[in-house]
Amino acid sequence: xxxxxxxxxxxxxxxxxxxxxxxxxxxxxxxxxxxxxxxxxxxxxxxxxxxxxxxxxxxxxxxxxxxxxxxxxxxxxxxxxxxxxxxxxxxxxxxxxxxxxxxxxxxxxxxxxxxxxxxxxxxxxxxxxxxxxxxxxxxxxxxxxxxxxxxxxxxxxxxxxxxxxxxxxxxxxxxxxxxxxxxxxxxxxxxxxxxxxxxxxxxxxxxxxxxxxxxxxxxxxxxxxxxxxxxxxxxxxxxxxxxxxxxxxxxxxxxxxxxxxxxxxxxxxxxxxxxxxxxxxxxxxxxx
Amino acid sequence: xxxxxxxxxxxxxxxxxxxxxxxxxxxxxxxxxxxxxxxxxxxxxxxxxxxxxxxxxxxxxxxxxxxxxxxxxxxxxxxxxxxxxxxxxxxxxxxxxxxxxxxxxxxxxxxxxxxxxxxxxxxxxx
Numbered sequence: 334x335x336x337x338x339x340x341x342x343x344x345x346x347x348x349x350x351x352x353x354x355x356x357x358x359x360x361x362x363x364x365x366x367x368x369x370x371x372x373x374x375x376x377x378x379x380x381x382x383x384x385x386x387x388x389x390x391x392x393x394x395x396x397x398x399x400x401x402x403x404x405x406x407x408x409x410x411x412x413x414x415x416x417x418x419x420x421x422x423x424x425x426x427x428x429x430x431x432x433x434x435x436x437x438x439x440x441x442x443x444x445x446x447x448x449x450x451x452x453x454x455x456x457x458x459x460x461x462x463x464x465x466x467x468x469x470x471x472x473x474x475x476x477x478x479x480x481x482x483x484x485x486x487x488x489x490x491x492x493x494x495x496x497x498x499x500x501x502x503x504x505x506x507x508x509x510x511x512x513x514x515x516x517x518x519x520x521x522x523x524x525x526x527x528x529x530x531x532x533x534x535x536x537x538x539x540x541x542x543x544x545x546x547x548x549x550x551x552x553x554x555x556x557x558x559x560x561x562x563x564x565x566x567x568x569x570x571x572x573x574x575x576x577x578x579x580x581x582x583x584x585x586x587x588x589x590x591x592x593x594x595x596x597x598x599x600x601x602x603x604x605x606x607x608x609x610x611x612x613x614x615x616x617x618x619x620x621x
Numbered sequence: 622x623x624x625x626x627x628x629x630x631x632x633x634x635x636x637x638x639x640x641x642x643x644x645x646x647x648x649x650x651x652x653x654x655x656x657x658x659x660x661x662x663x664x665x666x667x668x669x670x671x672x673x674x675x676x677x678x679x680x681x682x683x684x685x686x687x688x689x690x691x692x693x694x695x696x697x698x699x700x701x702x703x704x705x706x707x708x709x710x711x712x713x714x715x716x717x718x719x720x721x722x723x724x725x726x727x728x729x730x731x732x733x734x735x736x737x738x739x740x741x742x743x744x745x746x747x
Contacts, residue, residue, distance in 0.1 A: 387681065387686075388661075388679070388681055388686045389660065389661030389663070389679075389681045389686070412686075413685070413686055414660075414681040414682060414683070414684065414685050414686035415683065415684075416683075440655060441655045441656060441684060441685055441687070442655050442684075445684065484683075486657055486658070486683045486684055488684065501684075501685070501686075502684065502685035502686070503685065503686045503687075504685055504686070504687045504688065505676070505687075505688050506676075506688070604661075605663055605679070
């Protein structure tokens with residue numbers, strides 16, 4: 334007797350600003366943690382382009398805020414770890430799922446590997462042969478570079494050693510939020526311009542990262558990559574993706590998070606340790 | 622990989638060392654290895670309450686950010702501020718310099734319910 338494949342929800346959100354994008358991703362993670370939401374793959378884009386910072390990443394010395402303001406780019410602090418990313422011509426994926434509902438979900442590396450299967454299958458469909466990096470690429474410094482794509486860590490998706498997907502994960506209350514930037518095209522000068530002046534980090538960007546279009550040797554569109562991600566996740570994770578949308582409760586929580594957290598300078602421009610009392614457990618509470 | 626016998630463990634990757642009613646808490650070598658290079662850690666303040674099974678801080682590596690889940694309940698007595706400045710100590714010396722907090726336990730007997738080194742190692746091997 335054939336086992337029925339697990340059903341996941343697929344949300345195609347379209348384009349929104351960084352504040353809304355992060356608020357929705359966190360709302361989904363919280364809702365999954367509560368058991369109120371099914372495992373969900375969300376695909377979305379950024380309009381206007383924006384920079385997202387890792388949860389603990391400082392702003393000063395890492396991001397050129399003035400340049401971001403000049404360009405009309407938003408700056409948002411993610412609920413996940415990692416380094417800064419300029420989100421522009423890309424597809425962003427997010428997976429929100431309870432650890433218990435993802436094979437290997439109880440462990441960080443195995444959960445990364447499982448989700449990688451979906452991304453790998455998707456990239457293959459657009460003609461890109463990517464695989465998880467075996468170890469860290471050499472950077473000559475233990476200090477993490479400001480830019481996520483300047484260095485590939487173990488399990489990061491790479492093509493010939495160059496990072497093609499920048500992913501970050503948060504593991505809270507028994508749930509996983511993993512989201513990642515899959516650049517369709519990269520303008521290295523744009524990325525370098527928004528990172529704080531650091532010639533070494535800027536020089537590394539061009540060699541360390543590659544876009545999907547470059548790797549495929551042709552222009553890959555947003556729509557094509559989204560379709561490939563849907564098919565790739567179904568194939569790689571052995572699930573059935575059912576198109577759906579945010580539930581009312583998720584929408585409400587996302588709106589509240591956008592207004593009180595992701596849309597505020599207090600959250601985006603200060604590292605969490607600088608604010609006493611805003612402990613992770615309290616700031617993630619789903620009920621007001 | 623080390624799992625010192627004189628410590629107790631949780632399935633959320635915390636180790637505890639008991640000294641009277643004072644419980645020193647840290648992250649296991651297994652978890653530090655899984656996370657990769659630890660870049661930041663957020664710890665509670667002295668005097669804050671720790672609730673067994675509830676998050677009391679966060680830890681971030683180049684790969685992920687995770688809750689630190691309190692193994693026992695009580696009041697946070699000491700916080701390792703040095704590890705906040707040098708989070709790599711958690712990777713380098715998780716059971717020594719990488720300690721995170723000391724908790725004045727409300728009920729030391731809670732420690733008896735935690736995992737032995739052998740049990741923790743067996744769970745992680747699954």
